[in-house]
Amino acid sequence: MSGELLQGLLTLLSVQHLLFLLLGTLLGLVVGILPGLGGIAGLSLLLPFVYGGDPTLVLPMMIGLLAVTNTSDTFPAVLLGIPGTSSAQATIMDGFPLAQRSEAARALGAAFSASLLGGLFGALLLTLAIQFARPLILAVGFGEQLMLVVLALTMVGMLTGASALKGLIMCGVGLLLGSMGAAPATAEYRLAFNTVYLSDGIPLVIVGLAMFAVPEMVEILRRRTTISSLPELGSGTLRGFAETLRHKWLVVRCSSLGVLVGALPGLGGSVTNWVAYGHAVQTAKDRSLFGKGDIRGVIGPESANNADNGGALMPTLMFGIPGSGSMAVFLGGLILIGVEPGIGMMERHLDLTFIIIWSLALANVIGTAICLFLAKPIARLTLVPFTMLAPFMIVIIYFAAFQATRAWEDLITLFVLGIVGMYMKRFGWSRPALLIGFVLSMRLDASVYQSIQVYGMTFLERGGVQFMLALIAVSVFLAARMKPHREPLSADGPFAPVNKMPQAIFLGVITAAVLYVIYDVWHIAFLGKVFPISVALITLALLAAAMVLMSSKRPNYVLFDSEREWRGEERPVRSDLHYQGWILGLLAAVAAFGFILGIFVYITAFLRVKAGVRWHWAMVGALGAIALLTIIGHLLVLYYPSGLLQYVVELPWPLD
């Protein structure tokens, strides 16, 4: 076997093979940086070229692409607070605050080096797994899958923010939001309002953008500054690299988690990064900086999401069952080149398997090298006046949302949820808690039902289930013991019982939404409604407790309004709704003129009015944006929304 291992490396080291690998890697970096696009979009682009090709050339290209999307997606996450792919959501938690403290280069250095080590670790485990992983994966039945989902859910305990009660409520709301769509047990539609759009639930990309990108953007716009608080970038990428090495055991633990979650059926990249982040918080002694820019909060998820690829390749190669969406496309690609994964893959195609593994390792090295090289110059984005960045960011965010299902509803959903996210930030409701609940909801519902349907309650007697129950107990214990680091209560601070009306209204809206869930699912079959109704009832009980605390006359952690954090002079001139109005302006422009013309009008107007840029320079900026989007749209066969104008007159490409 070691002979073949070496042979694989030698094959790959020829010029032609390296070129194909490099091509895939570069494309992977590009789709990783662009929010809303990821491995799926990139691989679909490659499929026509894959067909009938030489596997030893085509495989490095496909793997190169898959391996690095989770490396480059860190750029927008750290620098702009926008997740490049859904695997980069947790990186924002500490990466973006670091950028705001002028330490973007350091955060990127740590993130990329962690990605590299995680990716290499994943490739190493995949090599070993060829011998051992099959029985391990087969040992994970429905009961164990359920326990895995519950274990991931306990990570919410680490991410509740100042008030554990409010964190749990948001987790409940996330679970309910995620239960939109066809019920796993009965295929009846829940909360779909009889629309096709919601019959699959809300796309994860949109929830991620609404919870993180939009609220952060509005807040920085109000401060009218740059992202970085200092005019110079602080310490550099090398320091970040050194910090990753210092936290080597965190890297090993999070990479192992990444491989494990990636390899086991049911979860995947969007969960991995949160589990790793939760684990990083759990195992830290000093937690005071988490959420405010702790480098460990970057290293943990970044090492996990690259290791995830090695894990996800295991079921793909050994069982012919894709471990994630992009693996499904990869599997399609394998079929097109005549490679049949599944039982016996290792006997039939051992040579190709090693080429895959080496490609994974080499692509991680190449991708990291390119990203590290670019880190410092790109990090200077955080020094640009934010009003000049903002219109481009708004356009990119809505571009990303539209790629979810390519329907107008995507844009409207993002706008509505963006407002919810903004108020959640203002009133101190945990956004990660909502996101984790959302991601896990369908899996939790399905695996509870499937475990009981197959085993009755006897699934609890299985060894694997009991082992994982013990892990869950430890995780819950750690969460309960955790004292979140929080500001002291004061009579005039954000926790004070002054002007409670805005937050009381928000609480009322949440309560009404939860009550509506019960009303909506009441008429469907028992197996379809038992999950949302149970969650809704628990959430209502927690909401009642929150109401009691909110009506208290003394400051407490349930009360929170960040508007009172502003003091005297700093107080922004414009309200948050003023900027939501500007965001709505984009939707209006697109509705009137279609996407390409609409963003031209919008960016020009924004740059002129808000950033004070001269008209002609504003137009040059807008032209640049539409040129870029047109090229990407053409190459990736994307489709952009059309507006009223296109209904009235037929316009030539790309204005159609």
Next chain:
Amino acid sequence: MDKLVSFKAAACFGLAVSLALIPATRAAAQNVDFGGKRIEVVVPFAPGGGSDVYIRALAPFLEKHLPGNPTIIVRNIPGAGGIPGANQFQARAKADGTEVIVVSSSTVSNFVFQKSKVQYDLNKWEPVLLSPQGTVVYASPSLGVSGPKDLPRLKDKALVFGGQCANCAELRTIVTLELLGLKANYVWGLNRGPVRLAFERGEMNINYDTAPGYLKNASQLVKAGKAVPLYSLGIINDTGAVVRDPNFSDLPNFLEAYELMHGKKPSGDGYDAWKALLKMGVMANKALMLPAGTPKPVVEAWRVAIRKVLDDPEFDKVAGKVIEGYPQFIGEAARPIIKDATTFSAASWDWIKTYLKTTHNVTIQ
């Protein structure tokens, strides 16, 4: 019985008409030219899935044989069982031959079972190619079966069957279990991949796959002694009769399996309903269609091109696997099959309605 005759007659008529028209339309088709154009194929499913692989295997050969050698681009619009993709195609596709759609059995089944969400009219689209895909049912040897002859032994066994939902693609298979008199514990909300894993873990003990999935994956389980093939659903031949699946000619078809179980041939409303489901799930498994209102010469140009693709020895060598040696229906020959797959007699519709309600507590309109 009269349904059968009408299908047969229609199929023969369709075939005859399309054959007769070929010489005439070849000339007309020559005026159609896609030179320098981009042809867009809408696949209402995710990349990498069955429908996606189907068109990507056909695409390079279509580029070669369509007049003017256009570039073919695949646009995936995944989600909600393919309904949004097909709805968008109905609403937006230009009827000039530059936009086509891949129709799968889910598209057909949603057209029948999800009427309130469907905005497309399948019977108005112009079929280019219809590609059947067989279905094989297999069981775990732990049930004490070693081959089709042991089917009767399954009678009092605790069967566990997994799938997406009762009125999804699984319907054609679970109705055979019902007609065979087998009782199973049904576990829903699972895609094919996870079900196969659960079968391998021993959590499920009876399962099915379409021909490509079976040949690629399940057949390896059979070789390893972890699965036993029981029967294929069979296919419908050009006289309208259910016959053995050409890919699994050593396996009994469902009719023979029924005889093994009950000692007589199947008949009645349940059987009629199943035959419509067979057309829906097996005969209409994959298809390529142009939008309604596409001009006749353009439609014919497509049909001529697809015939050339199927006759291309290169295609047979490189991509033959996507059609797995099943009879292919070109143009009008496909229309009666789709029509039959979407039309249920009142009696068989009632049978399905009652079956879904009583066995699965699922209500259909």
